[in-house]
Amino acid sequence: MAKNERVRKAFDATRALKLPDEEVKLVLKHLLKLFDNNWEPIEAEDYRALIDAYFELKEDKGKDGCEDAVVEHGESGKLPKRLRLPDPEDQVSFRKGSTSQVSSPKEKKRRNVSLQQDVTFLNKNGSSSSGYSNSCKKPQQQHVTCEKKNSFQIIPDITKGTENVEISLVDVTGKKELPKFTYMRDNIIYQHAYVHISLARLADEDCCSGCSGDCLSVPIPCACAQETGGEFAYTSEGQLREEFLKACMSMKLEPQEHHFVYCLDCPLERSKRKCKGHMVRKFIKECWRKCGCNMQCGNRVVQRGITCKLQVFWTREGKGWGVKTLRDLPKGTFVCEYVGEILTNTELFVRNSKGSGDERHTYPVTLDADWGSEKILKDEEALCLDATLCGNVARFINHRCFDASLIDIPVEVETPDRHYYHLALFTTRDVKASEELTWDYGIDFDDHEHPIKAFKCSCGSKFCRDQKRSSVQVSL
Numbered sequence: 001m002a003k004n005e006r007v008r009k010a011f012d013a014t015r016a017l018k019l020p021d022e023e024v025k026l027v028l029k030h031l032l033k034l035f036d037n038n039w040e041p042i043e044a045e046d047y048r049a050l051i052d053a054y055f056e057l058k059e060d061k062g063k064d065g066c067e068d069a070v071v072e073h074g075e076s077g078k079l080p081k082r083l084r085l086p087d088p089e090d091q092v093s094f095r096k097g098s099t100s101q102v103s104s105p106k107e108k109k110r111r112n113v114s115l116q117q118d119v120t121f122l123n124k125n126g127s128s129s130s131g132y133s134n135s136c137k138k139p140q141q142q143h144v145t146c147e148k149k150n151s152f153q154i155i156p157d158i159t160k161g162t163e164n165v166e167i168s169l170v171d172v173t174g175k176k177e178l179p180k181f182t183y184m185r186d187n188i189i190y191q192h193a194y195v196h197i198s199l200a201r202l203a204d205e206d207c208c209s210g211c212s213g214d215c216l217s218v219p220i221p222c223a224c225a226q227e228t229g230g231e232f233a234y235t236s237e238g239q240l241r242e243e244f245l246k247a248c249m250s251m252k253l254e255p256q257e258h259h260f261v262y263c264l265d266c267p268l269e270r271s272k273r274k275c276k277g278h279m280v281r282k283f284i285k286e287c288w289r290k291c292g293c294n295m296q297c298g299n300r301v302v303q304r305g306i307t308c309k310l311q312v313f314w315t316r317e318g319k320g321w322g323v324k325t326l327r328d329l330p331k332g333t334f335v336c337e338y339v340g341e342i343l344t345n346t347e348l349f350v351r352n353s354k355g356s357g358d359e360r361h362t363y364p365v366t367l368d369a370d371w372g373s374e375k376i377l378k379d380e381e382a383l384c385l386d387a388t389l390c391g392n393v394a395r396f397i398n399h400r401c402f403d404a405s406l407i408d409i410p411v412e413v414e415t416p417d418r419h420y421y422h423l424a425l426f427t428t429r430d431v432k433a434s435e436e437l438t439w440d441y442g443i444d445f446d447d448h449e450h451p452i453k454a455f456k457c458s459c460g461s462k463f464c465r466d467q468k469r470s471s472v473q474v475s476l
C-alpha cells in the first residue's frame with residue numbers, strides 16, 4: 001500500500017473516534033520513527049498502538065494541567081517525555097489494554113481512556129519501573145495496574161546505545177515477561193578462559209602492515225586474504241563473495257567425511273569416549289590493528305558492528321522471542337556477531353549443572369575449531385560463548401533446520417589461531433523486510449547429553465530434523 005493511502009486509513013480510524021487530525025499526525029509521526037517506518041505494528045488491531053499513544057499524550061497533558069500540550073509540543077518540535085522514544089536516555093515501555101472485546105468506536109474510546117495509567121518508563125540506566133530490566137537483576141515491579149489486561153510493550157533500544165543502530169523489542173500481545181540479560185556489544189571473558197591477544201603474536205604474514213586505505217581497492221590481495229585462498233571474503237559492497245558463501249553453505253549442509261576432524265579425546269563427547277567429529281570450517285580473516293589500512297577498509301566488516309535495522313519480537317510458533325529484519329537484506333549481508341561471555345567447557349558444565357534444569361531457553365555456542373588438533377584440548381581450555389546472562393541481539397535468533405536465512409561463519413580478528421574466534425552471522429539468501437532471521441544451530445536432536453540442550457523444534461522447515469526424528473519414533 002502507498003504511504004498516502006496508509007496515512008489516510010490511519011486518519012479514517014482516528015476520525016471515527018473524533019480525534020483531531022493535527023494531534024494524531026504528531027503521534028503518528030513519532031510512532032513511525034519508533035518503528036523505523038514499519039507500518040505493521042501501527043496498523044495492527046485496528047490502529048491500537050496509534051490510538052493508545054494518542055490517549056497517553058492526552059493523559060500527560062491532563063497531569064501537566066496544560067490543555068493544549070499536544071499541539072504546543074508539536075509546534076515547538078518537542079514531544080512530551082513519553083513519546084520521545086528513540087532517545088536512548090529515555091527508554092520507555094508501553095503497556096496497554098486489549099481491544100479484543102471492544103466493538104464500537106465509543107467503547108474503544110472509553111477503554112483507552114481507562115487505560116491511561118497502564119503506561120510505564122525505563123529510566124536512564126535501562127532499569128524499568130514496568131518490569132523490564134536490561135540487566136541480570138530481578139526487575140522491580142513498581143507499576144500498579146487497575147485491571148490485568150493484555151498490554152503492548154515496546155523497548156526502543158535494547159542495546160542501550162552501545163550499537164551503531166537502535167534495536168527495538170516489541171511484544172504486541174503484551175503478555176510476555178521481558179527478557180532479563182545484560183546487553184553487551186563485544187565478547188568478554190567470564191573468568192578462566194584464556195584468550196591470548198597480543199600484537200607480538202601477529203607475525204608479518206598475519207597482517208598487512210604495508211597497506212594503506214582500503215585493501216579491497218588494490219589489484220593484488222594482501223596477506224590478510226590468504227586465509228580465504230588469496231581472495232577477500234567480501235565484495236566492495238560489503239557482502240560475502242558468492243563463491244565463498246556457497247562453499248561455507250555446502251560445508252554446513254552437506255558435510256563430507258573429509259570436512260570432519262576427530263579428536264583423540266573429545267571435550268564434548270568425553271563421557272561417551274568417542275568423538276563424533278568436528279567440522280573443518282571456512283574462516284574469514286579480517287584486517288586489524290597491526291595492518292596499515294584504515295577502519296573503512298573493505299576487509300573490516302564484522303569488527304565495525306551491526307548496521308542492519310533489527311527488531312526483537314514475540315514469535316507465534318512457541319519459540320519465545322525471535323529477531324526480524326526491518327529492511328530487505330541482500331544475500332551475503334553481515335547481520336550480527338554471536339556475542340556472549342567466553343567460558344571454558346568446565347565453566348559451562350558447572351553453570352549448566354547449577355541451573356534449575358528446566359530453563360526453557362539456552363544460549364551457549366561452542367567454539368570448536370581447535371578440537372581435533374594434535375594437542376589434546378582439555379575441558380578447562382576449550383572455549384564457548386554463553387549469552388544467557390550477557391550477550392547481544394544474536395541471543396534472540398532462533399534455530400531453523402537446514403534452510404535458515406543466516407549462516408554462522410568463524411572470523412579471525414585479533415588472534416592468529418583458531419582457539420578463540422568471532423562467530424558472525426550472514427544472510428544465506430535475499431531476506432525480505434519483516435522476515436524472521438534464523439540460523440541452524442547444528443543441533444543433534446538425539447543427543448541428550450550434549451552441553452547445549454536440545455529443545456522440541458518448531459522451526460517449520462520441511463527439512464526439520466526433529467520432526468523427522470519424531471515421525472521415525474512414532475513409526476517404530
Ligand SMILES: C[S@@+](CC[C@H](N)C(=O)[O-])C[C@H]1O[C@@H](n2cnc3c(N)ncnc32)[C@H](O)[C@@H]1O
Pocket residue numbers: 179318319320321322360361362363394395396397398399400455456457458459
Ligand atoms: C538462543 S535462544 C533464542 C531466543 C529465545 N527464543 C528466547 O526467547 O530468548 C535459544 C532457545 O530458543 C528456543 N528456540 C530456538 N529455536 C527454536 C525452534 N526452532 N523451535 C523451538 N524453540 C526454539 C529454544 O528454547 C532454545 O533453547
